[in-house]
Amino acid sequence: EYYSSTEQMIDLIALDKELQIKFELYIYKELEHVQALFRVLRHVKNTIPAISETFISNPLTAYKFIEMLINKWNLIEEHISQSPSLEFIEYLDMAHEMLPDEEDLFGVALGLFRVQEIYNLYPEDVIRNQHNEAAWFQQLEYRIHQITHEADPKVDPREPSNQSYQAMCRWEANRLSPQRQKMLFCRYSNGGGNPHLIYSPMKEEDEWDNPRIIRYHNFITDKEIDHLKKVAKSKLQRSETSPNIISNIRVSKSAFLSEEDQGVYDVTRRIEDVTGLDMETAEPLQVANYGIGGHYSPHLDLLSKEEEEIRHGNRMATFQIYMSDVELGGATVFPTIGATLKIQKGSAVLWYNLLYSGEHDVRSLHAGCPVYLGNKWIATKWIHGYGQEFRRRCSLSELD
Ligand SMILES: O=C(O)CCC(=O)C(=O)O
Numbered sequence: 001e002y003y004s005s006t007e008q009m010i011d012l013i014a015l016d017k018e019l020q021i022k023f024e025l026y027i028y029k030e031l032e033h034v035q036a037l038f039r040v041l042r043h044v045k046n047t048i049p050a051i052s053e054t055f056i057s058n059p060l061t062a063y064k065f066i067e068m069l070i071n072k073w074n075l076i077e078e079h080i081s082q083s084p085s086l087e088f089i090e091y092l093d094m095a096h097e098m099l100p101d102e103e104d105l106f107g108v109a110l111g112l113f114r115v116q117e118i119y120n121l122y123p124e125d126v127i128r129n130q131h132n133e134a135a136w137f138q139q140l141e142y143r144i145h146q147i148t149h150e151a152d153p154k155v156d157p158r159e160p161s162n163q164s165y166q167a168m169c170r171w172e173a174n175r176l177s178p179q180r181q182k183m184l185f186c187r188y189s190n191g192g193g194n195p196h197l198i199y200s201p202m203k204e205e206d207e208w209d210n211p212r213i214i215r216y217h218n219f220i221t222d223k224e225i226d227h228l229k230k231v232a233k234s235k236l237q238r239s240e241t242s243p244n245i246i247s248n249i250r251v252s253k254s255a256f257l258s259e260e261d262q263g264v265y266d267v268t269r270r271i272e273d274v275t276g277l278d279m280e281t282a283e284p285l286q287v288a289n290y291g292i293g294g295h296y297s298p299h300l301d302l303l304s305k306e307e308e309e310i311r312h313g314n315r316m317a318t319f320q321i322y323m324s325d326v327e328l329g330g331a332t333v334f335p336t337i338g339a340t341l342k343i344q345k346g347s348a349v350l351w352y353n354l355l356y357s358g359e360h361d362v363r364s365l366h367a368g369c370p371v372y373l374g375n376k377w378i379a380t381k382w383i384h385g386y387g388q389e390f391r392r393r394c395s396l397s398e399l400d
């Protein structure tokens, strides 16, 4: 399946090129083969005399005739069996396994449908306006500006229809009043005197006040990102919504990376340094890549009761690293609280899925909007509750 990951779609470009070269080479071989057949034909015509009925009535010449027939048609058969088409058909059979199929076509169509619906971009409108492709791109460009820029002041965020997940994806409803916005701060943090951060403190910014969402700027370098992508690439599998469940709610490919890899280990250590949370019970780092229209519908990152038991508590916090920019779409949105987070390469965001009391915080409902243009990569660390007793204060109040 190709449609759920842009990175694997990129492999198709190389496959298509290779197939085309092989096809061209095959045609040249076929031409050579036909020329060889012509040579055989000429040889047969020029060297073998025409045979009459009297010729075969003589036993001696009849013997020669039979021998000639055997040799001649063996020669022709041998040349024909050297046809390069047999080898090429075998190659095509093998390549077919790697080519996209109807399911991919359907998946891409569904993705396109999703982005059209969410970003209000209907081909009929474009066709009605002007009958050319340029108009489509003009419209697209217009939408790029509209969607990737700050909330539109003409859109009233108090209007319920603008509070939907779709509206949030279009940046139409960032529900933070200017007063609240003023209370958000940006600071350099050394993780409470963490020796790893003393000389290179982390730039921390409040993205949201309540519940708190924090962004860490320049959390990861481009070189580290390239490494994580490289390690993940060969392992990417269709993402699941719960163990062994694949659904259109989550269309992407992902892989959990081994912490034995030094690059992965370094990233985990840095998460521990900046958050002050214990990584001992956290899940391995998961890298995800989205395809055309790839998305993750609104969900809670929380695990079921049974899973929670066997996996060192629930997913208390989510630390999400952005490993790419996205030209259009793909934002992370929190529909209940009205926050839209920009996909910004190198930065990371942290939010809690549990209240201090340990109860589920339903305000952490979030989604990954459909990607319209671009190749979205994220890496996620789910930090579990066990082990954080002395690191995050607990509370008896369920509302805290
Ligand atoms: O892609 C995103 O922005 C969100 C992904 C997400 O929520 C998840 O993987 O759990």
Ligand SMILES: [Fe+2]
Residues within 6 Å of the ligand: 299, 300, 301, 366
């Ligand atoms: Fe999530």
